[in-house]
Amino acid sequence: MDKVFKALADPTRRRLLDSLRAHNGQTLGRLCQHLDMTRQAVTQHLRRLEDANLVATIRRGREKLHYLNPIPIHEITERWIAKYERQHLDALHDLKKRAEGDHYA
């Protein structure tokens, strides 16, 4: 779980996860298009995410495809959020989103 929190503690890596959430199964090339960064730096961030099992990859021919793997995040919510709290939390989250707009840092 340490690896998951360390991987999430970086805005670039969170942006990569946001990008995969919008379009699952992207190649490195496509992921780099939205980031002002060298391919090498993006590769390193992806490796940290893969190490933490937040990103899963498969090869299709010469390409490596990247997928958001939500399992570790689900395990975190299961650990600290009780079933009965979920509905209230969803309602609060919706309210916040409507009030602030859908921005993530």
Place this chain on the structure above:
Amino acid sequence: MPKPQFLYVTYISASPEKVWKALTEPEQTTQYWQHVNLSDWKAGSKWEHRENDRNGKLWLVGKIIEILPPRRLVMSWARPEDEGKPKKHSRVTFEIEPVGDVVRLTVMHDQLEADSEMLESITDGWPKVLSSLKSFLELGRPLPNLW
């Protein structure tokens, strides 16, 4: 080959045989999935996904496309009302791979229709099922009140 739409990976401290049994034996599936997968587990055979036990509500049907115990299982998935409509069938691939003394369980779900109800329910469903499976096999305790 079309690319999979979902790829889930979880590492489980158990043998490949135990993970395989947990996916295919109704007595186990009902404990962590609260549903059962029923089949004679042969390539070409039908399978059914029912609530609780073999008399429970039928949720999904499909065929076993490929089976290689305890490593690989490929099945088609459809709602019972879509059984005769191959275009509405999606595909699920389970891969079980030993990594040191744990196993890496990969679940790939593809050939899904865009914006389908199925797409919505599996996005919510797979993380729950896989977390519950891990907890069941490692701690003997599935996640409570899954659905």
